[in-house]
Amino acid sequence: MNEQPLLVHLLELRTRLVRAILGLMLVFLGLFHWSGDIYHLLAKPLLDALPNGGSMIATEVTATFFVPMKLTMLVAFLISLPNTLYQVWAFVAPGLYSHEKRLILPLVVASVLLFLLGMAFAYFLVFPVAFHFFSMMTPSGVSMMTDIDKYLSFVMGMFIAFGVTFEVPIIVIVLVRMGVVSVAKLREGRPYVIVAAFVVAAVVTPPDVLSQTMLAVPLWLLYEVGIIMAVFMARPARALTAGSQDK
Template identity: 60%
Template sequence: MSEQETFIAHLIELRDRLLHMVVGFLLTFICLFPFANKLYSLLAQPLLSRLPAGGKLIATAVTTPFFVPMKVAMLAAVVLSLPYTLYQAWSFIAPGLYAHERRFVLPLVVTSTLLFLTGMAFAYFLVFPVIFGFIVGTAPAGVAVMTDIGNYLDFVITLFLAFGLAFEVPVVVVVLVRMGIVSVQVLQEVRSYVIVGAFVIGAIFTPPDVVSQIMLAVPLWLLYEAGILAARLMGRNRQAV
């Protein structure tokens, strides 16, 4: 087979893999769409549970009551179809990797996915109650907290991304060490700067209460330490081999 035929075959396979990803997402979205309103109610529960009796969210635009729950269903479909999407991506790139690369990349992909989902769960179950309790508790007397459902969705998506990406720190550390960009010794030496940076990031991506800032900064620091530990262990295993 000529190089041109090989290239075309790869393009055809890539098209098929992408098509499978899209179909997997669409089928998941179709199944979730009838439950879009319930999914949004579940997403809004951390705030609704902190509102005073009779408190509720509001919709300030005509189309918001339809499109916002639909967006939530789409996001849920992305998360639920992620294993299938990653499987398709792995099936495409795996044949072009060496055996030792496959042994490194596959656990890396699985671990990074699980860590991102863990970060989202950490935000939903632990951070959201603290943040919304602080926001509602600091509202001036006579002010009813009634957030627009679209603004609420944008806010929680930002926090999901912040905590999901924060939980990727061990993966980033391991990759940097494995690629030889930095050494474990250097990572240990810059630890103090990382801790300061973690608290700066916590101040940027969370409301201005100390507890929620700490709830982002401390996991960032601990995950950084976990990444250093994992990189050191992997280095010892490679030397042993």
């Protein structure tokens, strides 16, 4: 690989950043008209759990505009993520060895898909159960009306928690491939992982046993999936060393 001046790399980085931002803005502009519908779709699990006549509220004057806009920008980011990742890959790929390309590209794609799968798990399974539970626990004489900004913050936090949780197989595979830990050690640490899963769930989820279990159990199962995948993907270190000679 021929070394290029720093200025060339900086210009290439600028080009890739501009293309990624343009892709994001184009998607955002295309979704702008439906920002209210997008927020309604996000709020549907809560709205379905509210009693008859229940609704959401906005405690700030600008919230009715800016909250849907923030959500639309986040949705645009997810939709334009393939373009963003391609720009990142096009920038870094020329400097990678062939065996690094074979490892990194599938891991990146799998990481994105797993993160989206975690978000879908939270939206379709966890939210309906958790919101129904909260609605049932509302004291007599109290109306359950959530502020739209606080609801967005809560949902984003849950999406991140479940999205990161679904990245566990990738983390396990990377640790094994880098030689940081062996598959045998991962198996030995299973009891500690199960305890840690419930501790993490207790910290990042609402304070009810059902929601915590719905995060802790997938976290443990994904850890097991990571171990199984690591067994099939792990290769001797000498094979990696030999492959580093070709590009």
